[in-house]
Amino acid sequence: MFKAVIKSKLFKSVLDSLASTVEEARFAITDTGITIKCVDPANVLMTSVSLPDSAFEYYKATTGLIGLDIIRLQDIVGSSDESDNVTLEISEDNRLNLSSGNLKWTISLIDPTAIRAEPRIPEIDLPCMVKISGPEFLKIIKASLKVGDHIRLGVTDSTFVAHAGDNLSGVTAKIPSSELLGFRDGEASSLFSLDYLDDMSEASKKVSEVQLELGQDYPMRMLFNLNEAVSGSPVEMTYLMAPRIEQD
Numbered sequence: 001m002f003k004a005v006i007k008s009k010l011f012k013s014v015l016d017s018l019a020s021t022v023e024e025a026r027f028a029i030t031d032t033g034i035t036i037k038c039v040d041p042a043n044v045l046m047t048s049v050s051l052p053d054s055a056f057e058y059y060k061a062t063t064g065l066i067g068l069d070i071i072r073l074q075d076i077v078g079s080s081d082e083s084d085n086v087t088l089e090i091s092e093d094n095r096l097n098l099s100s101g102n103l104k105w106t107i108s109l110i111d112p113t114a115i116r117a118e119p120r121i122p123e124i125d126l127p128c129m130v131k132i133s134g135p136e137f138l139k140i141i142k143a144s145l146k147v148g149d150h151i152r153l154g155v156t157d158s159t160f161v162a163h164a165g166d167n168l169s170g171v172t173a174k175i176p177s178s179e180l181l182g183f184r185d186g187e188a189s190s191l192f193s194l195d196y197l198d199d200m201s202e203a204s205k206k207v208s209e210v211q212l213e214l215g216q217d218y219p220m221r222m223l224f225n226l227n228e229a230v231s232g233s234p235v236e237m238t239y240l241m242a243p244r245i246e247q248d
Contacts (some may be wrong), residue, residue, distance in 0.1 A: 002029055002066075003089040005058040006051075008100060009082040010235065013203070013226045014049055015074040017237055020199030021047040023071050026112045030063045037118040045196050046121060046240040049226075054233040057085055067110030068096070076105050121240060126213035126221055128155040131182030132175070134207040134224065140173045141201040145194050147171050150244055153214060154189035160212075164194065181209050188214035190243040200239050217243055 014036075018025055022038040033052040039045065053059040080086055080100035087099045090109070098105045144151045144164035151164040160180060162173040177183040204210045204224045213221040220241050227235040 001090070002061040002064070003058070003087070004034075004056050004061065005085050005087045006056050008077060008080045008084045008086050010055065010227055011086050012074075012077055012082065013206075014051065014235065014237075015070060015077060017049060017203040017226065018047060018070050019074050020196075020203060021045050023069065024067060024110055024115050025070050026115050026117065027066050027068060029061050029066065031061055033059070034061075039116070039118050040196075043119075044193065044242050045200075046118060048118075048236075048238040048240075050236045052233065052235075055227055055235050065112045066090070066096075067112040067115045069107070069110060072107060076107070079103060124215070124219060124221070124240075126188075126215045126218060127184070127186040128188040128214045129182065129184035130155065130160045130212045130214070131180055131209055132160070132212065133181065134201070134204040134210050137210050137212075138201040138205040141194065141197050143171050143173075145198060149194055150191050151194050151197065152189060152191050153212070153220065155186055155214060156189070158183070158185050182211065188216055188218075190214060190217050190220060191245075192220060192241060192243055196241055200241070203237070217245060219243060 018036060018038065021040045025036050025038045028035045033050065036049045038047050076098060077086060080103065084100045089097045091097050094109055096107050096109055140162050147165035147169045151162055154161050158177045160175045164171055177185065200222055207224045207228055209224065211223045222239040224237050225234045226237050227233055
């Protein structure tokens with residue numbers, strides 16, 4: 001069985017974050033919460049969301065695995081008011097019933113075995129860490145999109161450095177550790193796709209703190225809390241993005 005009640009604003013944030021990666025996803029349900037992990041078709045971006053039971057207004061479930069159409073669900077929940085709750089319940093005929101205010105929907109579940117499972121990701125030691133506000137990171141990405149398709153993110157001389165563009169036009173942001181919200185020094189420099197980073201930064205634009213973990217031509221791990229407003233009930237959002245390796 002599964003029945004849960006969640007703030008519409010929070011559920012929208014979760015779905016928006018997932019939609020930047022996939023159109024369908026597997027929801028791993030337990031009696032203590034929901035975990036969603038997925039990877040985009042190009043194997044560039046892996047997304048992971050952890051929704052503990054304490055993030056819900058009401059939560060009761062038994063362990064199971066279901067598949068859902070993220071884009072359709074995003075469209076449905078987008079019809080609800082952000083101040084409302086959304087109630088989700090799996091019916092006896094194995095469909096998902098949703099309600100918010102005076103609105104009610106029913107959607108079919110997807111066989112989870114028909115959805116690509118996330119690959120096993122080895123533990124990656126990323127030496128550098130930068131904490132920056134969501135709006136500030138979004139501003140850097142939006143400025144970079146005006147001059148190129150890729151951005152180089154790195155750490156050098158106790159400074160977070162972002163650069164996009166070429167010899168003809170470009171943009172650079174340099175933020176010393178003293179102006180960051182958190183910092184772990186080292187040497188890091190990797191090139192990333194701005195298309196993916198645009199979606200990731202949009203998902204984090206309203207959060208006060210985004211954590212970036214970087215290495216030398218390594219993937220980047222990006223973490224933030226989608227539910228900052230509720231103390232003790234964090235909803236952990238994690239992106240792991242592969243770098244673009246330049247060819248000599």
